[in-house]
Amino acid sequence: MAEEIKVVVFKLAHEEYGIEVEKVKTIERMMPITRVPKTFTFIKGVVNLRGVVVPVMDLRGRFGLPEAEYDDQTRIIIVNSHEMEVGFIVDGASDVIDMNAEQIEAPPEVVGGVKAKYLRGVAKINDQRLLIMLNLAEVLNRDEIIKLEELEA
């Protein structure tokens, strides 16, 4: 018996991505962000999420995609995973779908400009939609970014 999962679907550049619903705390509209100096460029700062200070990152920036202007479709998805609470700025969050864990296939090297290691897999929904499942552990991994920055410096 395959595992049924619920997935929050969001848009980034031209692709649709998915995060398991239990890892998503809330989805917020764009809100004032306080810039935090001296940190990674894709960290846009921190927001006040009902009394809790939460850092937010631009997911485009995190994946090395060109950053876009924020508009009224822009959403902040607050995820809670690996004991970290982080907001992802995405181009839009459309819906929540049910799918079967079996539908997830191993990702190709690069999907929509995003490296495979950030991905858990790719799922075909209704034969036409392609949903890219994120590997949150890697997306939230700081060590690798720090190493990269040391190399550049």
Added chain:
Amino acid sequence: MDLNQYLSMFLDEANDHLQALNEHMLELENSPDDVGIVQVIFRSAHTLKGMSATMGYEDLASLTHEMENVLDLVRNHQLKMDEMIFDTLFKSLDALETMVADIANGGTGKSDVSSIVASLKSIVSGDYKKEQSGVAVEASENEDKHAEDQIDEFQRSILEQSIEAGMHVLYIKVTLQQTCVLKAARAYMIFQALGSHGEVVKTTPPAHEIEQENFDTGFSIFFVSGSGVEQVKKDIADISEVESVEIQMLTIEDVKNWNDMKDAESQAKQEAVAASAEVAASSAVAESPADKSADEQKANRSVQSGSSGNKAVQNRTIRVDIERLDVLMNLLSEMLIDRARLEDLALDIKRTDLTETVEHLARISTDLQSIVLKLRMVPIDVVFNRFPRMIRDLARSLNKKVDFVITGADTELDRTVIDEIGDPLVHLLRNAIDHGIESIQDRVAAGKPETGTLNLRAYHSGNHVFIEIQEDGKGIQREAVLKKAIKNGLVDADKAANMTDEQVYQFLFASGFSTAEQVSDISGRGVGLDVVKTKITSLGGHVVVQSKPGQGTTFIVQLPLTLSILSAMLFRLGDEKYAIPLTSIVETGLVRKEEIRRVHGGMRMIDYRQGVIPLLSLSSMFGCSGYSDFEEDEVEIIIIRKGDSVAALAVDDFIGQSEIVLKPLGNYLKSVQGISGATILGDGQVALIVDPNALLK
């Protein structure tokens, strides 16, 4: 029975009892002849045994049981405390602590205690003292058991006189049912019933023990009665849960020969079910079922109703889960944020009734805040109380004599600080004993008393708590520290000559000083002191050292009262808002562009008092896009200080002073250079809190 619900209560109380045991053992070590202390220790051990047995921690129970046997002999003057007994008892306490800690961590609390149990048993049997023959001890033990049932000169004369006056003297033995839950209450009812017939002369065990339920199922009474045997017997038997009543009418001969008779009976009695004798005589493993169930009932009761023994001295307190207090604190901080928002709104709307209400709300919430802060305050005793034991062991292992004096253990500190301060203090104390206080020979040679004194003081001053660790040891050798500092490149020789002692001692906290081979060079100071300093600094405190060669050294740790709410100055850099803790601000001011000097390397300096200090540009450090102080004709400055270093921060505009709630930036942004956290302002926006310590490096 599902005992899980009692587990946390068990752990709390077990820790309390262990702590009490430790404290009283130390007390007893100072006055080994005080039986009063032994009684207290015995009671704690006894309660602990009962609790452990109820919860099914057999090893805990058997070990405490053996300790109890030793203590029982001591309190009955059968055994004199000596070093060996103290050491064994302390070892047992350590083992108990380990087991309780294991249980707390989800373990089974099982541990091999056989060697300690064996040495405790050898103390009880007297084997550890070779000159005492086993038989003699056996005999004295037997004597002890029955000494309780014997009557003394005074009691005998009362009994004799009563008989002569025509009263009945009864020897009553009451046995309660084993299922009886409130034995003390039953005993009370029995005494109540007897009260109408006459006078109780003596009880075994003594009345106060009975009141505290320190008996198993039975007790005996010498009673002078005006009524007959049958009447008394009926009244007692009418009380429920009484298993049996035996009454013996005593003649004057009986009374006269009572003690001899009892002695003769003793052997036979030992084999009978005389429960209290059995407890001491039987080994822990072969505890008789009767004892056990009695203990369980006792423990059950104490688990449910808290330690009943010392009810009288307890304050009216309740235990609250720390997490609930944290939640309360978080809720309060959110309320403070809303309060600030309301204040802003009231200012905009300008309606008198609204303003008044908001002001009232502000007052109430300020009171509320101070109360919640107080709730979170914990006496520093919870940290200090483990030190006496540690000092004792350490001094012993180093063959030094140390008089450890704690003052101000009731000084209160925020729990967040309390949790963190233990390790640094342990470090400083160990250092003081290891490297500060000299060996006995050295002390005598230096004309000092053999016993060194180690003072641990805590006190409040302003918004800070000070903790001093002072010893009268050999002090720090300035020259040795300087030599090392110069060698390590921390300072050059020219500068070194002009440094104050205070500055020199700060080198001890440099990380280069903490390796082992350098320790011996500089009289041992500096083992991990860098770690101590880092920890204390991270708590927003600092540490200074005072020392006089030959007279001793004092480490003074200064800590903030609380970490979660602080007074801060809010300021602006362009459209970004920041906060900086008031505690590190010396003053604020204004400098004109032409007053700013440039030294080579582009560093800007300004005149301040008699000297020049660096002017730091926050806007360039933080990479602000909308503002740069370099373009201003007049620059607002905040002068900050950390220890002896002073600097000016250039800011755009002051907003004002405010109480802010410190919030972490979240796990993802663990450490951002120059930022110590964030706070939420009245308008709901997040402002970052500048870390002045990081800027003054």
